Amino acid sequence: MPKMKTNSAASKRVRVTGSGKVMQAGSSMRHNLEHKSARKRRALKADQVLAPAQSKNMKRLLGL
Numbered sequence: 001m002p003k004m005k006t007n008s009a010a011s012k013r014v015r016v017t018g019s020g021k022v023m024q025a026g027s028s029m030r031h032n033l034e035h036k037s038a039r040k041r042r043a044l045k046a047d048q049v050l051a052p053a054q055s056k057n058m059k060r061l062l063g064l
Contacts, residue, residue: 007061022055
């Protein structure tokens with residue numbers, strides 16, 4: 001049986017924690033940052049946990 005290939009697009013966008021949660025970098029941090037408050041930028045800088053339905057699909061793409 002051949003090995004299952006990891007979807008490289010998915011692996012670049014998410015990371016899996018030790019407990020199995022799927023984390024993603026938030027959106028809205030690419031441009032127009034001078035219009036966002038410092039408080040909002042700090043909040044957006046942190047990684048976010050993916051929703052359960054999305055994390056199920058991502059784990060399948062990652063081969064987990």
